[in-house]
Amino acid sequence: MKRFEVAGGASLNTPFPKGRLQILRAVGEDGTQMDLSDKVSGGHLDWTAPPGAWRLYGIWENSPVQKVKRAAPGGAGSVLDPFSTAAMDFLCGGL
Numbered sequence: 001m002k003r004f005e006v007a008g009g010a011s012l013n014t015p016f017p018k019g020r021l022q023i024l025r026a027v028g029e030d031g032t033q034m035d036l037s038d039k040v041s042g043g044h045l046d047w048t049a050p051p052g053a054w055r056l057y058g059i060w061e062n063s064p065v066q067k068v069k070r071a072a073p074g075g076a077g078s079v080l081d082p083f084s085t086a087a088m089d090f091l092c093g094g095l
Contacts, residue, residue: 001057001058001059001060002016002017002057002058002060003055003056003057003058004055004058005053005054005055005056006026006053006054006055006056007049007053007054008049008050008051008052008053008054009048009049009051010048010049011045011047011048011049012045012047012056015043016040016043016044016045016060017058017060017062018060018062019060019061019062020060020061020062021037021040021058021059021060021061022037022059022060022061023035023037023057023058023059024036024037024039024040024045024056024057024058024059025037025056025057025058026047026049026054026055026056027054027055027056027057028050028052028053028054029052029053029054030052036056
């Protein structure tokens with residue numbers, strides 16, 4: 001999760017973290033909220049803040065940091081997330 005500050009009339013020129021964007025939401029000083037997820041392309045936000053001060057909150061999904069330890073031959077790679085239903089269904093073939 002990352003937070004950015006943007007002034008009214010300005011654009012965000014900070015690079016986004018690596019990973020797959022889950023959501024990017026702008027919250028104005030008056031409580032107004034906007035979903036900006038669809039305005040991001042290639043890691044760049046195409047949005048100019050309306051008047052006022054804005055805080056942008058973004059969440060990115062990254063692959064596991066931990067790699068398999070002492071793997072059998074051919075078993076190298078990232079550790080499977082055992083809390084991911086989609087990953088477990090894929091691994092088990094929908095058993």
